[in-house]
Amino acid sequence: MNTDILIIGAGPAGLAAAAAAAGSGLQIDIIDDNFMSGGQIWRGGAHTQSDPRALALWNMLNNCHHVRFHFQSKVIHASHKNDEIEIIVETQSRLEAQVFIAKKIILCTGARELLLPFPGWTLPGVTGAGGLQALSKAGYPVAGKRVIVAGTGPLLLAVAASLIERGAEVTHILEQAKFGQLSRFALGLLATPSKISQALKLGRSLKQVIYHADSYVVSAQARVQADLTTHAQEQVGSATVSILGEIQEIPCDLLACGYGLIPNIDLAAALDCKLEDLENYEKVVVNEWQTSTQENIYCAGEGTGIGGVDLALAEGRIAGYAASGQNAKAQKYFNDRKKWQAFAARLHRSFALRPELKQLCVNDTIVCRCEDVSYQELRKHTDWRDAKLHTRCGMGACQGRICGAANRVLFSWKKDAGRLPLSPAKISSLQDLIKS
Numbered sequence: 211m212n213t214d215i216l217i218i219g220a221g222p223a224g225l226a227a228a229a230a231a232a233g234s235g236l237q238i239d240i241i242d243d244n245f246m247s248g249g250q251i252w253r254g255g256a257h258t259q260s261d262p263r264a265l266a267l268w269n270m271l272n273n274c275h276h277v278r279f280h281f282q283s284k285v286i287h288a289s290h291k292n293d294e295i296e297i298i299v300e301t302q303s304r305l306e307a308q309v310f311i312a313k314k315i316i317l318c319t320g321a322r323e324l325l326l327p328f329p330g331w332t333l334p335g336v337t338g339a340g341g342l343q344a345l346s347k348a349g350y351p352v353a354g355k356r357v358i359v360a361g362t363g364p365l366l367l368a369v370a371a372s373l374i375e376r377g378a379e380v381t382h383i384l385e386q387a388k389f390g391q392l393s394r395f396a397l398g399l400l401a402t403p404s405k406i407s408q409a410l411k412l413g414r415s416l417k418q419v420i421y422h423a424d425s426y427v428v429s430a431q432a433r434v435q436a437d438l439t440t441h442a443q444e445q446v447g448s449a450t451v452s453i454l455g456e457i458q459e460i461p462c463d464l465l466a467c468g469y470g471l472i473p474n475i476d477l478a479a480a481l482d483c484k485l486e487d488l489e490n491y492e493k494v495v496v497n498e499w500q501t502s503t504q505e506n507i508y509c510a511g512e513g514t515g516i517g518g519v520d521l522a523l524a525e526g527r528i529a530g531y532a533a534s535g536q537n538a539k540a541q542k543y544f545n546d547r548k549k550w551q552a553f554a555a556r557l558h559r560s561f562a563l564r565p566e567l568k569q570l571c572v573n574d575t576i577v578c579r580c581e582d583v584s585y586q587e588l589r590k591h592t593d594w595r596d597a598k599l600h601t602r603c604g605m606g607a608c609q610g611r612i613c614g615a616a617n618r619v620l621f622s623w624k625k626d627a628g629r630l631p632l633s634p635a636k637i638s639s640l641q642d643l644i645k646s
């Protein structure tokens with residue numbers, strides 16, 4: 211399928227990019243591996259959200275005859291072909307892979323959660339913070355369950371609020387950042403009044419929850435089965451936590467623990483876009499027009515660095531206008547982007563990870579859950595490649611998406627990004643790939 215502009219990711223950045231580019235009349239195609247538009251924050255469909263920006267974008271795009279959506283479609287391969295870009299997509303509803311040839315592409319592949327291992331983190335009932343939010347939005351029952359939400363960042367508040375909305379009893383929010391850092395972040399919100407009203411709204415729905423700064427989960431324990439003859443599956447029953455340096459055990463039915471977000475950069479890396487190395491992750495390098503170091507490849511949203519929905523929308527608009535030759539319109543969003551970039555910088559400073567989180571694993575703590583590789587086995591190695599070759603760490607179903615990021619924090623190992631195919635694919639798709 212040939213197209214003028216191919217957008218990967220139908221989250222806020224991808225939708226904003228498509229809406230901006232749509233005015234040019236060019237053919238625009240949007241690919242996303244989800245069932246619907248919306249990405250992470252507008253999960254369940256942009257058309258179902260209370261945020262009016264989501265509905266406005268969806269309505270506008272849904273009525274555009276030269277904009278096509280391709281859902282449940284996952285990019286598995288990407289390459290440069292002369293002046294164009296070839297993207298190979300595996301679609302759930304089709305047997306054969308689909309090939310897109312685009313003049314320009316805009317990467318809006320978003321972010322995923324950073325999960326850090328601790329003893330007991332593989333117990334059923336222990337999830338990422340955003341992970342539990344996504345599960346509950348998809349129907350996983352949380353009503354009546356006692357939940358501890360832990361980790362770092364403002365996402366913890368949004369997660370707790372959305373779990374409470376679905377009937378969960380969120381007992382604690384444990385934020386690893388220290389109180390002083392949080393106070394400075396709160397003061398900084400004066401520069402972005404819309405975030406203050408958002409914080410106040412969240413505060414109202416979290417009135418019953420105990421919030422601790424300077425606190426983190428040390429380990430999780432399984433519930434002791436009262437009747438040992440039953441074969442009920444082990445489940446988390448409590449968390450041992452450090453609250454202001456004091457160790458306590460808190461009972462829970464679910465433990466949702468996430469240490470912020472990291473950009474999805476594999477597709478950009480596969481297309482040889484330059485990445486910038488930050489402390490815990492890499493991000494795509496872009497210029498003022500959101501163009502990557504590769505001609506005709508743009509990037510917007512969390513891929514260029516974690517900044518939240520407002521920055522994703524501003525960058526998406528700039529990328530969409532610039533890719534469709536409407537630079538004057540793109541320029542109008544430069545100030546907006548600058549404002550949200552400043553917010554993002556404050557976010558990073560305030561929620562930097564504390565060193566204690568690197569010391570939580572014990573010898574038998576599993577770090578790579580796909581291949582059951584323990585902390586003890588990994589410690590013998592000097593880098594990611596060495597560990598991978600000797601232990602199969604990162605070679606399972608998630609291809610290091612979880613343990614690769616964790617190992618970067620634990621051992622400062624850099625994972626090889628952008629290996630193709632980008633994710634496990636059907637044999638028939640791989641055969642199509644060889645043919646193309």
Ligand SMILES: Cc1cc2nc3c(=O)[nH]c(=O)nc-3n(C[C@H](O)[C@H](O)[C@H](O)COP(=O)(O)OP(=O)(O)OC[C@H]3O[C@@H](n4cnc5c(N)ncnc54)[C@H](O)[C@@H]3O)c2cc1C
Binds near residue numbers: 251286471510
């Ligand atoms: C689990 C989670 C929960 C979050 N919850 C909140 C919240 O409650 N409140 C809040 O303010 N912020 C939340 N965020 C942050 C929020 O998602 C972002 O700020 C915002 O959505 C960024 O928009 P984006 O368009 O850059 O990325 P995203 O919204 O992440 O959209 C990226 C899209 O690209 C798709 N994609 C990625 N790779 C491929 C591929 N290879 N092939 C096809 N499709 C692909 C993804 O499926 C996704 O739909 C959450 C983030 C995560 C990871």
